[in-house]
Amino acid sequence: MHFDPAVLVDYWPLLLQGAWLTLQVSVAALVMGYVAGIAVALIALVPGWLPGLVTGCYVETLRNIPFIIILFVVYYGLPFCGIRLPATLVGTTALALFASAYYAEIVRAAILALPRGQFESARAIGMSPMSAMWHVVAPQILRALVPPSTNMTLTMMKESSVLSSITVPELTYQSLVVQGNTFAPFEVFAAVASIYWLIAVVIAEASRRLERRVGAVQAEAVSRNRIADRYLSLVARRT
Amino acid sequence: MSAPPVLRVSNLTKRFHGVTALDKVYLDVHAGQIVALIGPSGCGKSTLLRCLTWLEQPDDGFIEVAGKPLGRELMPGGVVRRQNRRQIDALRPQVGIVFQQFHLWPHMTALENVVRPQTVVLGRPRDEATRRGIELLTRLGLADRMDRHPHALSGGQKQRVAIARALAMDPALMLFDEPTSALDPELVGEVLAVLRALAGTGMTMLVVTHEIGFAASLADRIAFMDHGRILEEGPARDIMAAPKEPRLRNFLDLVRADHRIVTTTVTPTE
Numbered sequence: 001m002h003f004d005p006a007v008l009v010d011y012w013p014l015l016l017q018g019a020w021l022t023l024q025v026s027v028a029a030l031v032m033g034y035v036a037g038i039a040v041a042l043i044a045l046v047p048g049w050l051p052g053l054v055t056g057c058y059v060e061t062l063r064n065i066p067f068i069i070i071l072f073v074v075y076y077g078l079p080f081c082g083i084r085l086p087a088t089l090v091g092t093t094a095l096a097l098f099a100s101a102y103y104a105e106i107v108r109a110a111i112l113a114l115p116r117g118q119f120e121s122a123r124a125i126g127m128s129p130m131s132a133m134w135h136v137v138a139p140q141i142l143r144a145l146v147p148p149s150t151n152m153t154l155t156m157m158k159e160s161s162v163l164s165s166i167t168v169p170e171l172t173y174q175s176l177v178v179q180g181n182t183f184a185p186f187e188v189f190a191a192v193a194s195i196y197w198l199i200a201v202v203i204a205e206a207s208r209r210l211e212r213r214v215g216a217v218q219a220e221a222v223s224r225n226r227i228a229d230r231y232l233s234l235v236a237r238r239t
Numbered sequence: 240m241s242a243p244p245v246l247r248v249s250n251l252t253k254r255f256h257g258v259t260a261l262d263k264v265y266l267d268v269h270a271g272q273i274v275a276l277i278g279p280s281g282c283g284k285s286t287l288l289r290c291l292t293w294l295e296q297p298d299d300g301f302i303e304v305a306g307k308p309l310g311r312e313l314m315p316g317g318v319v320r321r322q323n324r325r326q327i328d329a330l331r332p333q334v335g336i337v338f339q340q341f342h343l344w345p346h347m348t349a350l351e352n353v354v355r356p357q358t359v360v361l362g363r364p365r366d367e368a369t370r371r372g373i374e375l376l377t378r379l380g381l382a383d384r385m386d387r388h389p390h391a392l393s394g395g396q397k398q399r400v401a402i403a404r405a406l407a408m409d410p411a412l413m414l415f416d417e418p419t420s421a422l423d424p425e426l427v428g429e430v431l432a433v434l435r436a437l438a439g440t441g442m443t444m445l446v447v448t449h450e451i452g453f454a455a456s457l458a459d460r461i462a463f464m465d466h467g468r469i470l471e472e473g474p475a476r477d478i479m480a481a482p483k484e485p486r487l488r489n490f491l492d493l494v495r496a497d498h499r500i501v502t503t504t505v506t507p508t509e
Contacts (some may be wrong), residue, residue: 121342124292125408126331126360128324135355139346 005187011178018174019195025092025170026157026199032096033156034149037103042133044108055104062101068162070094075166091163099156106148110141143214150207154200161196171195243306244269245412245443246291251300253286253467260286261297262467268412273434273444275454275475278464279490284447285339287464288414291445292336293327304333305411332360335405336414339421341397343389349400350376350385353407361408368407375403379433394422395429402433406442413437415446419453431457451494455479463487 044055074094122132164173175192179185246268253261260283268274276284289295293310302309309330314320343352350372357368376385379399419427448454462472471484482488
């Protein structure tokens with residue numbers, strides 16, 4: 001037996017299609033999941049016992065069940081309720097649901113880490129809770145959100161391989177097809193592993209850029225202290 | 240009949256898990272007056288200020304700002320009606336508060352700190368809000384600091400930005416929570432000058448402090464609080480010269496005895 005990548009020559013368009021779908025599904029789940037996550041985090045912070053209980057149940061349910069089971073419950077549960085949707089749509093939604101629980105915790109923790117006085121001073125001056133979040137809290141937590149969110153997004157992207165079990169033709173599904181046609185599992189999965197690795201690198205790089213961009217806004221503020229002004233600035237200034 | 244007091248607090252009560260922080264507090268502050276609220280740490284001074292901005296919801300009692308009820312109102316027939324969030328938020332700009340730690344927003348410049356609430360809360364056009372912000376910051380001696388972010392400002396400068404931020408909302412009343420405690424002791428004179436200048440404009444103020452000298456030299460009236468109650472209230476001179484309440488007498492003796500220690504080492508925790 002020897003390693004023979006030539007068997008992949010005829011099948012690379014299939015793998016590429018799969019990779020493209022994996023990327024699409026991941027980005028869609030990222031967007032949907034983050035929107036849901038922010039909503040859940042904000043509801044969790046509403047005073048009173050009920051919002052906390054409801055969002056707590058939501059988060060704990062999704063975090064305490066393996067993703068493949070969440071996927072099966074949604075995929076087989078919907079037809080049970082008379083709803084029939086394409087597998088890709090169902091799979092993406094389940095993935096977003098799964099990720100939203102973690103995004104919600106990330107957002108909630110970032111908000112709680114900010115000193116209370118920031119929100120309170122905005123409220124005391126007359127801002128509504130949403131205005132206070134938008135003008136005062138959000139700009140200050142943005143940067144702290146990026147690293148943990150990136151971790152979760154990478155996990156979620158890799159978890160999307162589970163969608164192959166409900167026939168979503170993403171990368172893992174296609175690799176199984178190719179493997180069945182070529183009878184060269186090692187070559188196929190080695191190639192697929194590299195493709196996943198590549199997608200992860202792209203996501204990580206995008207996040208690094210985002211962090212730098214968000215960070216630049218805050219670093220500008222930091223560098224403007226008196227000592228830094230004098231010693232770090234390249235612009236000649238009057239004393 | 241004269242105009243209603245700028246601030247009227249009646250029967251205000253607040254409990255935290257069974258501990259009574261405010262115990263039937265009554266207090267009137269009239270237009271143009273400066274009232275200093277003094278008392279030992281943990282006596283409920285800061286809780287009272289937090290209730291006056293509705294950051295803390297009192298369990299009982301009423302607050303009136305410039306004749307309008309805040310948070311809770313007595314309807315005809317003795318029915319107590321709780322106001323909704325919008326009603327409370329609408330009245331909040333009327334009560335300016337300068338927090339002990341100022342709580343400026345670090346991602347905005349000094350000027351933006353003053354401008355943003357005007358545009359968001361009062362709906363002022365941006366150029367008008369900016370004009371007002373520049374005017375206030377200039378008046379407070381910060382003309383050359385407006386483009387700086389809060390961490391590039393000294394404590395005293397931060398405090399003045401916080402004052403400008405509150406003043407920009409055209410409040411009927413200004414609350415100060417321990418204005419001297421977050422600053423170096425030698426800045427006390429500076430704070431006093433700023434508050435005096437503010438008093439010169441006719442602003443009504445309620446100042447929480449545990450610095451007796453500061454209270455005596457600033458305030459028209461002094462209210463003494465202990466265990467959540469206002470025990471004695473009157474003209475500053477009378478309170479300082481002839482305190483009637485034994486606990487107030489004790490407090491004044493104690494504070495005068497080692498004034499330096501009190502001002503430099505006690506960090507209020509309430």
